[in-house]
Amino acid sequence: MTLHTSQTIIRKSLHHELVDRLQTLIINSELKPGGRVPEKELCDQFGVSRTPLREALKVLASDGLVRLEPNRGAWVTQVTEEEVEEVFPVLGALEALSGELACKHITDAEIEEVRALHADMIESYERRDLDAYFSINQKIHRAILTAARNGTLATSCQALSLRMQRARYLANMTDGRWFDAVQEHEKILQYLVARDGKQLAITLLKHMEAKRASVIKWLQSQ
């Protein structure tokens, strides 16, 4: 049984629902990086007691989204330069693997899906619609992960992606970087269509490295 399956089964429990909700709050910066997690407030807001909320916080802490300080509660973690330098290489290795596996398993229908997403993404780029661009971008990466047919890989990738999605760093691209990213995605599609796993892996790795550099640059400009 895969991890994904087991998570689907337990979806109904309160604490799991809270994990999802808190993740969303953190990614949308409704809970500010570096800020306190207001336990009581959130309990009131969600209409639950502290027990399931605190269970959810323990899970989020093990995923690195919050930090638990003994007797001082939970704090939203901040994206630091050191963390970015750590996470992107790992994410690169995992995305590279996902590219290789995807080329082995992807169906023609799935390739068409990615092609359609890619076209939409290009259109968003031409409209300079950053929100739409990023939303579709994520869908493409997720589609490749799905095609890789490896739930463990998908879970690991998404956990690390989440950590990088805190705050809006990734959305802050210069015009030049945005253009380059689109070019990289052209190659990604091309190698996926050709089912060239080796080249796709290399391209995804470079893509992640470029993203790392871009995020670091942004962090240093702050």
Next chain:
Amino acid sequence: MTLHTSQTIIRKSLHHELVDRLQTLIINSELKPGGRVPEKELCDQFGVSRTPLREALKVLASDGLVRLEPNRGAWVTQVTEEEVEEVFPVLGALEALSGELACKHITDAEIEEVRALHADMIESYERRDLDAYFSINQKIHRAILTAARNGTLATSCQALSLRMQRARYLANMTDGRWFDAVQEHEKILQYLVARDGKQLAITLLKHMEAKRASVIKWLQSQ
């Protein structure tokens, strides 16, 4: 109630300590794969209430070591063929990366440490002391991870390793496989000493692939 002083938990964050303890119980098969997690018994054994124990179970569930069934409690997950086929490729990619990074950062002193561990491991092999062999084997892999200077990578690797360490599958090697594994480790040491990241990565990847095949073979023989 009897106080089990030596086992009673004294550290500050109770749930964290419990995560560790439960992991150990699961890895040592003191909690049997596929079996129920006896909440009340464990509470008595550890001298804690259900609240922190249940918090720990939520974390273990998100790591894939237990499965939570609504209204039916926690169950120790079993290592399945499917899971092995998922986890080892991911672990391979991560270990390969750790090898590459380790070659970049490892100090001479650290190399000497690994060399000493390697010698001990060979000695254990010659004595056919499987327990000692595996213990040292893990120390070597951990030393390489440490040398990689990437905490995120280390955490990810260790989480996946844990999932494969449930039950004693890995310890069930044929004589032939054991010999091959030792040969692979000779190459690992050699490339590490030479600080040849590329070759070390390739070797570690192959090492993981061989381990995967060995575990699958064992699972199928059951």
Next chain:
DNA sequence: CAGCGTAATTTTGAATTCATAATTATGTCA
């Protein structure tokens, strides 16, 4: 008024309680 020490309040960590779901035990009837 600033700085410091102490009391009041709030927050946290963990035990306890309580309603409900699941499991087991008991009793009935063919």
Next chain:
DNA sequence: TGACATAATTATGAATTCAAAATTACGCTG
């Protein structure tokens, strides 16, 4: 006896309670 329905028991999920720690408020001294 064995299948089934129902009662008793147990376990679970979540709210509540409680002691201890941390934070804030207050008042005193200089």
